[in-house]
Amino acid sequence: MRTIRRRDVLKTAAAAVAGGAAGNALLAQAQAPQRTPFTVAATFIPIAGSGEFFPVRRIYCIGRNYAAHAREMGSDPTREPPFFFQKPTDAIQIAPPGETIDHPYPTLTKNYHYEVELVAALAKGGRDIPVERALELVFGYTVGLDMTRRDLQRAMGDEKKPWEIGKSFDRSAVLGPLQPSSKVGHFAQGVIWLKVNGQTKQNANLNQMIWNVAEQVSNLSRAFELMPGDIIYSGTPENVGPVVKGDIMDAHIDGLPDLRVKVV
Numbered sequence: 560m561r562t563i564r565r566r567d568v569l570k571t572a573a574a575a576v577a578g579g580a581a582g583n584a585l586l587a588q589a590q591a592p593q594r595t596p597f598t599v600a601a602t603f604i605p606i607a608g609s610g611e612f613f614p615v616r617r618i619y620c621i622g623r624n625y626a627a628h629a630r631e632m633g634s635d636p637t638r639e640p641p642f643f644f645q646k647p648t649d650a651i652q653i654a655p656p657g658e659t660i661d662h663p664y665p666t667l668t669k670n671y672h673y674e675v676e677l678v679a680a681l682a683k684g685g686r687d688i689p690v691e692r693a694l695e696l697v698f699g700y701t702v703g704l705d706m707t708r709r710d711l712q713r714a715m716g717d718e719k720k721p722w723e724i725g726k727s728f729d730r731s732a733v734l735g736p737l738q739p740s741s742k743v744g745h746f747a748q749g750v751i752w753l754k755v756n757g758q759t760k761q762n763a764n765l766n767q768m769i770w771n772v773a774e775q776v777s778n779l780s781r782a783f784e785l786m787p788g789d790i791i792y793s794g795t796p797e798n799v800g801p802v803v804k805g806d807i808m809d810a811h812i813d814g815l816p817d818l819r820v821k822v823v
């Protein structure tokens with residue numbers, strides 16, 4: 560957690576120009592022009608029960624965080640540390656509770672998979688956050704779908720290439736409005752399920768996560784400086800599977816509003 564004042568940014572940037580080693584990231588901010596030829600939309604998530612919106616900075620996703628899912632993906636859950644990938648912020652598609660949103664079947668895939676996940680949103684940042692303090696960073700939670708072009712993800716994995724095309728495409732990050740942790744608390748346990756056309760496909764408990772949210776935040780903060788606006792998809796349980804056009808997915812976590820998504 561820190562605040563960067565503009566004057567300090569400019570000072571640091573000047574030092575970088577003068578040959579200082581640090582400050583390259585800040586230089587880009589300091590030189591951001593006041594006028595631009597076009598605008599790029601920022602991404603926001605509605606905050607439930609308020610008129611406010613949560614501005615999104617980065618989307619981190621945890622891979623293979625439930626033992627049974629790690630096994631179904633072909634890895635050994637007892638030996639593997641948590642790993643992370645990102646989705647672009649504009650991949651977010653909001654699913655308001657009580658509504659059925661249309662979710663377009665994406666291009667290029669013939670094996671389009673759901674992954675239901677708990678999503679944590681951070682209002683504070685920092686580096687090297689101890690596990691005991693990690694939940695202080697969390698602003699709130701929601702239910703999310705880490706939608707995946709599984710055939711493309713697997714093909715890239717087989718070739719030892721990045722997963723981007725399988726994971727980081729448009730509307731691949733479906734989620735509901737954020738529920739502030741001041742109201743709903745934190746989520747160490749609770750049933751998590753996903754149904755397709757009323758039939759249960761995934762059904763597990765958050766207490767089966769290999770790394771809980773506090774451990775995820777702590778781990779991430781050793782690899783990246785976390786910042787307000789970062790959100791974390793905390794991994795999916797076993798029994799991921801495909802959907803096709805016309806399917807309706809219902810996603811649930813105890814203590815949070817359900818999502819309903821129609822693939823069109």
Ligand code: MN
Pocket residue numbers: 620621622674676705792794795
């Ligand atoms: Mn996932």
